[in-house]
Amino acid sequence: MTVPARHLEPVSALAAERERLAAVRRYRILDTPPDGTFDTIASLAARSCDAPVATVAIVDSDRIWFKAAHGLHGVSQIDRDPGLCASAIQHDTAYVVTDALTDPRTAANPLVRGEMGVRFYAAAPITTADGHRLGTVNVLDTRPRDASEAQLAILGDLATLVAQELERRLSSICTITAERAMRTRAERLVRTLQRTLLPPALPGVPGLDAAGAYHPVSQDEVGGDFYDLFPLDGGRWAFFLGDVCGKGAEAAALTSLTRYTLRAAAIYEPDPCAALGNLDAVLKGEYQSDPRFCTALFGVLAPEPDGSFAxxxxxxxxxxxxxxxxxxxxxxVDTPGGQLVGILPEPHFAQTDLRLAPGDALLLYTDGLTEARTPDGAMLGDEGLIAHLTSTPFEGADNLLANVHKLLTELGAGVSDDTALLALSVPRRFEPSGQEPLR
Structure with missing residues (x-):
């Protein structure tokens, strides 16, 4: 069945208008704040055509919105129907009304019949690269008149500038949006990768509270700080914390190798110095042409009958x-003489023994904490950290880490490197009668 052409035209016009409105939305210009570039274009239009009023107007579905208006104060939009701009965008070339009061196309327009009393109107369409007319650069006057070819040519050039500026801004928006999306994906990847370098949760150790934390400085770069806690035979437990050189993917690979090497070494030879020596040999063998190193503390916990830990x-x-x-x-807890792992020809690793009694805690940390700067610019250092911990009571490993987290938060921008923390505490023992806790 053949449909008469008169039935096709309205459908085609509606489809074209939908596409045009989609283009208006695409440029994300509606209801944006004033902009000097468009204000300048409106001012140039008014001066070039010797007109008191000029606008950069975008035709929306039910309104004419002014991105810029010269000589038109307190008005940001008007109804679309009937509208001069709404009529102008139906034309590919300049649209001119020399006397709006006598022109049947505009005689009933509120801008003509109303207080403003528009008599002259000239406009050039703002046309996109794919042919959609978004609005106009136009001039208005309260006296009937005509526009020269030169003036209309200037309006056309200014409308082209508006279209180019909209394209440039859309390109910037798309670039920023893409960069944000890429950054979001990168941050997710970094967080996922970082989680693989740390234990998802510390195991429960009978008679001991344990807590670990990682405080990254950057969300888009993998750090090289690590820690772990895992069981050995005979009721003993091994733990370590350290920091590899560098950041990014290479540091992540080094961290992974370091962590799993220490775990494997502790199973076969739980002596702490031997475990570090084994790591040293592995790093030297893996990175012969490009030496890599790390710092580390490695310890072994052994429960005692009185509830303490050796x-x-x-x-x-x-x-x-x-x-x-x-x-x-x-x-x-000094281990004097302990040297870097993985870079010295014959490194020396030192160890010491201590006892954690009920109520005691052991805190391991990477140098991102002590190298942080205080508000006066001085480095926090070991002494500053000790002073902070001495002045702030704690109860348990979680509370101790919360105390350190509070310190990092207070230092704010003074923290310039990632920080890993591992706290091990022995719960206090209380007599059933509520007497003083046993040590």
Whole structure:
């Protein structure tokens, strides 16, 4: 069945208008704040045509919205129907009304019959690269007149500038949107990768509270800090914390190798210094042409009949751990002479023994914490950290890490490197009668 052409035209016009409105939405220009570029274009249009009023107008579905208006104060939009701009966008070329009061196309328009009393109107369509007319650059006057070919040519050039500016802005918006999406994907990838380098959760150790935390400085770069806690035979437990050189994918690979090497070494030889020596040999063998190194603390916990834990701790060039005693005093656990892992010809690793009694805690941290700057610009250092812990009571591993997290938050921008934390605490023991806790 053949449909008469008169039935096709309205459908075609509606489809074209839908496409045009889709283009208007595509440029994301409606209801945006004033902009100097478009204000300048409106001003140039008015001056070039010797007209008191000029606008950069976008034709929406039910309104004419002014991106810029020269000589038209307090008006940001008007109804579309009937509208001068709405008529102008039906034409590919300049649209001119020399006397709106006598022109049947515009005689009933509120701008003509109303207080403004428009008599002259000239406009050039703002046409996109794919042929959609979004609106106009136009001039208005309250006296009937004509426009020269030169003036209409200028309006056409200004309308082209508007279209080019809209394209440029759309390109910028798309670029920014894409960059944000890429950054979001990258951040998700970094977080996922970072999680694979740390234990998803620390295991429960009978008679001991354990807590670990990682505080990244950047959301888009993988750090090289690591920690772990895992069981050995005979009721003992191994733990370690450290920091590899560098950041990014190479640091992630080094961190993964370091973590799993220490785990494997502890199973076959739980002596802390031997575990660090094994890691040193693996790193040297893996990175012969491009040496890589790390710092680390490696320890073994052994429960005692009285509820305390015997700890053997070895150091390889890492900041000392801190023991926070039940009475609030803080002691540094030095492993003097412990050297970097993976780079020296014959490194020396040192170890020491200590005891964690009920109420005591052991804190391991990477140097992102102590190298942070205080508000006066000084480095926090071991002494500053000890002073903070001494002045702030704690109860348990979680509370100790919350205390350190509060410190990192207070230092704010002074923290310039990632920080890994591992806290191990022995719960206090209380007499059933509520007497003083046993030590």
């Amino acid at each position: 700890v053997t701790l070895a150091g390889g060039g890492h900041p000392p751990a801190l023991v926070v005693r039940a009475d609030g005093t803080v002691e540094a």
